Amino acid sequence: MTTGIDERRTGIYVHIPFCQRKCLYCDFLSAPAGEDVKKAYMDALTREIRFCGEKGTEADTVFIGGGTPSTVDPSALSGVFDEIYRVFRVSPEAEITIEANPGTLSYDKLKMYRRMGINRLSLGLQSTDDNELKVLGRIHTFDDFLESFDLARKAGFDNINLDLMFALPGQTREGWGRTLRQAAALKPEHISAYSLIVEEGTPFAKMELDLPDEDTEYRMYDDTADILKEYGFHRYEISNYATLGRECRHNSSYWTGKDYIGFGISAASLRHGRRYSVTDDLQEYIRNADDRDLLLENVQTLTQKDKMEEFMFLGLRMTKGVEKEEFQRRFGHGMEEVYGSVLMKYTNLGLLAQEDGRVFLTDRGIHVSNRVMADFLLDEGDLYD
């Protein structure tokens, strides 16, 4: 039986855990740091990549995420890229993304990124309303963003994502609609739009926030697809919208179960049927970067059951859903055989639809996607080898 996954190819994720200042809602592994720490970390990253044992593996996507990767010295980043190009065979058509925040970019920096081969920029805008940006604790204004966006276009970036966030404190449907229209009118190629989640341990969790009610949030989500459609975007994943052909290839590979290797603290990998992550201890990381065996934690060899579950609940995040034939090819069992009763239950409820051999969430199903996906977890007793 073939797995259907080409393990000679991989995506690469590189985590840069530094930010200029911590946003009030953020629970990512990121923090401000001095130049010495950043330098030691970037040096450790190059060593981790050099000794990762993947010499000659083909890479078709690279994603530099964080944190705010644009807060590190571009020459240090260039060193990391040199190492990536030395170890991996980065395909000439590779999608190479860097995340950046408005207010941390200059024309020269963006030009240097282009010279490193970076061809996609992901800008954290979140809102076009300066009051909302202030409430979120963002470091930039909408004008700062406009300047960065313009510089990026001038530096040659023709593939730009904007990150937006809705259900913000004090935000109305009209306000969210304004943000969407102002952002879309700039004609980026891609927009990610997530609702604010108040995470434990963040300053927001300790504050009295005037958040939109559930019904308003539900409508804001529907408004997102409707408004962005007017500007030529289609939803291809629960929270992601793109113009034709500009879907993010790197993130799509997560949802379709392709291999990826994560470098840097806390970065996750899926490689040769195993999931694992790098330590989240910065000092330990810097000390042991030459020896991946000492860095890797939470190593889990995926069973057939794990792979089937992931195929379903990651694949269903995408609007095109999952293909029955592909399931059969990968697992040697029919999707109906394994998930027949769940498929029938949610199809009858109008939360799943089936068409041309594909299964996907309906618009109503997307709103309760967590509930639907949880039902695709198999019981331990269900053995499918």
Ligand code: SF4
């Ligand atoms: S810029 Fe992004 S990663 Fe950094 S603190 Fe803000 S939300 Fe978190």
